Amino acid sequence: MATIKDIAKLAGVSVTTVSKVINNYPDISDKTKEKVIKIMEQQNYRPNAIARSLSTSRSRSIGVFFTDHLNSGLRHPFFRDIIYGIEKTFFRKGYDLILFAHQWGDRFSYTEKCKSRHVDGAILMGMPRTDPNLDKLVNSNIPTVFIDLDIVGKNATYVISDNVQGAKQAVNYLYSLGHIKIGMIMGQRITKPAQDRLIGFQEELTNLGLEYNPEWIIEAEFGEEGGYQAMKRIITQEIRPSAVFCQGDEMAIGAINAIKEHGYNVPQDFSIVGFDNIEISSYVSPGLTTIHQDKLTMGKKAASILLEMINNPNKTFSPVVLPTKLIERESCRKIG
Known part of the structure; x- marks a missing residue:
């Protein structure tokens, strides 16, 4: 060796x-x-992490927290790609990762977990802003980077995709195909991405002079089952949208399954746009048109910022907002 x-x-x-x-x-x-x-x-x-921690007062370990509300663990395509980017960056610097997963509503102190494991910093993702334990962590001396949650503090900043602009891209694309009745399946409002994608959706409808119909906006869990159940509600409405923007690709896949089960077709009867561009979105039938967010870069950027925070404790770090882009496949059609 x-x-x-x-x-x-x-x-x-x-x-x-x-x-x-x-x-x-x-x-x-x-x-x-x-x-x-x-x-x-x-x-x-x-x-040698033990010898190094004795000489530097650092453990050379990082706590990575994610809320696993779908019980999918590291199989979840969004978390998986981000964690890979985090790991890839820290490995090159000789750091180890300690992963913490929990469910929404669990009694879970991020600060105490960090202190008990002596981590040098923390990265958190998937947490709702309403989590009461976040403030304690933000006000601690533990360097922290949030992903998809816009929290800042003396030792905290965040990395996020431009979810508002991504939603606008989806609406604008559907409008360019002739769709003027556009619905949306959205995630839980307590999450930052769901809130921002709703804002972008509403703003772009207004910009284009299109109708905002609350009955076409269905809130559900991020995931296939959430998308499936939400689309069933849209299908059974007397007046239906011709296109649906789903705030996540797994939601969109669930929506497509519901459409097929009810004897309809994508994109002939409904055009569908997702968000995330997870790997499977290019393999489903039809191929899913979606908004790409660079999950690997999110992980790498969060890790790089955290390293800088650890090594420069008196420096202030600005949030990072990453651009999104539309990936066109076969799940939408031109009408009119």
């Missing part, structure tokens, strides 16, 4: 330089960092 001396020798630098790269010191050039990190990866070198 390679040692730090072996890494230094292969990289042509001192042991001190390798140590500074491992601990992310700012006085090492990017070129040297990349060279040392590449050799560490080639040699499968992992710094």
